[in-house]
Amino acid sequence: MTAELVRGQNHPLSQVRLTIRISAGVPVLVGAALGDENGTVRGPQWVAHPGAPALPGVEVSRQAAAEHRLAVDLDALPEAVHRVDIFLALPPATTGPLRFGAVPSPYTAVEDSDGTELASYTLTGLDTETAVLALELYRRQGAWKVRAMGQGYAGGLHALLDDQGLPQAGDLAAAIQEATAQSLARAIPAPSARPVPTSAPQDTSAATPSPSTTGETTSPYDPQHLSHGANPYDGPADTPAQPHTADGNRYDAETLGAAPQARSAGGPVDYTHPRRHSTPPPLPPSAAPAGDGQHARPVAGDAVGWSMDERLYNQVWGMFEDLARTTAAYRSAVDFADTRLEKEIDQALADPRDRLGSSGDAAREAAQARRTHLVDQARAVLDRDLAQLTAESEVVEPALPPAYAGWDSPVWHGYRVPTEAPLALRLGELHLPESVPLRIPMLVRLPLERGLWVDSGPAALDDSFRDSAELRHLAMEVAVALAARLLAVHPAGEFAVQVIDPAGAGARALLPLTGAGVLAAPPATGAAGVTEILERLTRRVDLVQMALRGGAAAALPADVDMAQQLLIVNDFPHGFDDRAVTRLRYLADEGPTVGVHLVMVADREDAAAYGPLLDPLWRSLMRLTPVPDDHLADPWVGHAWTYEPSLVPGGSQIVQQVLAEVAREWTKHR
Secondary structure, three states: EEEEEEEEEEEEEOEEEEEEEEEEEEOOOOOOOEEOOOOOHHHHHHEEEEOEOOEEEEEOOOOOOEEEEEEEEEOOOOOOOOOEEEEEOOOOOOOOOOOOHOOOOOEEEEEEOOOOOEEEEEOOOOOOOOOEEEEEEEEEOOOOEEEEEEEEEEOOOHHHHHHHOOOHHHHHHHHHHHHHHHHHHHEOOOOOEOOOOOOOOOOOOOOOOOOEOOOOOOOOOOOOOOOOOOOOOOOOOOHHHHHHOOOOOOOOOOOOOOOOOOEEEOOOOOOOOOOOOOOOOOOOOOOOOOOOOOOOOOOOOOOOOOOOHHHHHHHHHHHHHHHHHHHHHHHHHHHHHEEEEEEHHHHOOHHHHHOHHHHHHHHHHHHHHHHHHHHHHHHHHHHHHHHHHHHHHHHHHOOOOOOOOOOOHHHHHHHOOOOOOEEEEEEEEEEHHHOOOOOEEEEEEOOOEEEEEEEHHHHHHOOOOOHHHHHHHHHHHHHHHHHHHHHHHHOOOOOOEEEOOOOOOOOOHHHHHHHHHOOOOOOOOOHHHHHHHHHHHHHHHHHHHHHHHOOOHHHOOOOOOOOOOOOOOOEEEEOHHHHHHHHHHHHHHHHHHHHHEEEEEEEEHHHHHHHHHHHHHHHHHHEEEEEEEEEEEEOOOOOOOEEEEOOOOOOHHHHOOOOOOOOHHHHHOO
8 A cells, every 4th residue: 555655754664666646747858866874975976867867776767858867776875875856957958847735745655676666756835946855765773764855955955965965065956957958858748648646726816626547657767677786875974954934923923924034955845735625626426425525534734744733834834724715715716706796786877767766776776796606605605624634624723732732632631751852833813704603723833033021001902801910910820830841841950940020910810820939039029139140141142142153152150050040020111220121132132042042021102211212122023912912914915814822721720730730850960
């Protein structure tokens, strides 16, 4: 049975003589890079490509083609080879599209010597990339596996080979493209009909393309028998290049529709995947669902990722994007219906003789009926998509790990202190007016790249909060819940929380932290306490930055706590003088890069006396609210999403129980 892989998933290989089949919609060049035990490609002689298609154990095509068959004999590989990376690239001289986002998603399959398909992978989510690392065959404890990679490179072959740690990557990339250009006149075009697996549309209003089915296309070359040869790879091993990732914060509290940061090596992040469809794709008769053609049953973790946590994180973001786009399609349809209604009524009543009497009434009723029909159609599509997303949410929410789960999730009742830091953290929930019952978890990557500001000001007041003191207390509870979650999801001793509460106004909200004894020090009060804790954290930031820049991390003083630090500041700017304000701004700007993070509980109006001096500070922080508020935007269509904080249910003791477990684990490690 074929294993249909998603990005990051691996599958064991039962045979050593393999054929790798690649189908693309346009001519592409294909190559294979051999890596040592560190994953490093030691030199050009470790790369099979159209200019040098045959290496011991690997043979690729000599030319660009829409269909490829690569021959691999794992037993014939030199002993120093522990990895075989299969890559694709678009020839620069082609007259067709110059990016993978403009062509059908390439399809890859690994077959055994009998032609039986062992594993397959469809490369979805590509955009501006011109080269992509498709598959990786790797040896682990004497056994070989295949992993679906899907790592794209907007910088083309040069960037791909450079990321493999290859010396002179630019020279080899130019040589490969030159060899390919010479063979383009003989390139095999895409067949008129072939199996092209469909990828999920990014826009829920877009139609899903139908897959076509045909027979095979002959290979552009005849694979020769791959024999064991002398090992030509005697160059020194280089240090493998580290993958570049820059996952920015996708929520922008100030500018609507701000795009998220892209991965430096892979173009914009795309969380769509083959099983996520806004409309069910056409299926073969044997696979068509009986009855009304409903979607397949949702599965938790059905997204790309290297681990289950990453899959769930990406799946939540896929749900978030799907809800944004299907709502945008509905709103657009309603706007179109309203505009059409006004235009039709104006045209029908342009003649004064038709403004009165039955003809005018009939024209208005007909136009209104057409408007209602259009809106009903759009609402039916939205309801269908909401039903699918709701069903997916009902499966995904119970499967979320503690870092992603709400405080009412059963996962907390079996809580144990983790041994690894999480990928992301839940800050609350998001929803839109058209889909109030459906809540999407608001997840942000860790470590936090921006500080957080819990707004306790009157701008966040609604009818249920008449007392500003009550709102300030609730804002502090939000900060405490975030601190408790951060402590709970990090290994013992790797995260510390410190508090500045100048007037002691947050003592009641801080009881879960102070009662469990999980604060690094008692809350700092008064001007002297504010100065002391800011000086200590500023010194830590300065020393760690200097140590990292000088490569002397081991030389840090013994009193420098290398655990990540969270500083909660309550009632800012009370207790702060100008010097303390300057230090706080410094921590907000420089702290996140060395593990010092900030959560401020403040009313911006209280700091109005500082004028524009603090504007950069407020802009650098992500604004959260203790009550529902529609101030956050998605990066796709710019909807205003209603944010709700992740608070502990009333009467629940789950936070106290979790923090007691954290405190017990701390005692063991001290």
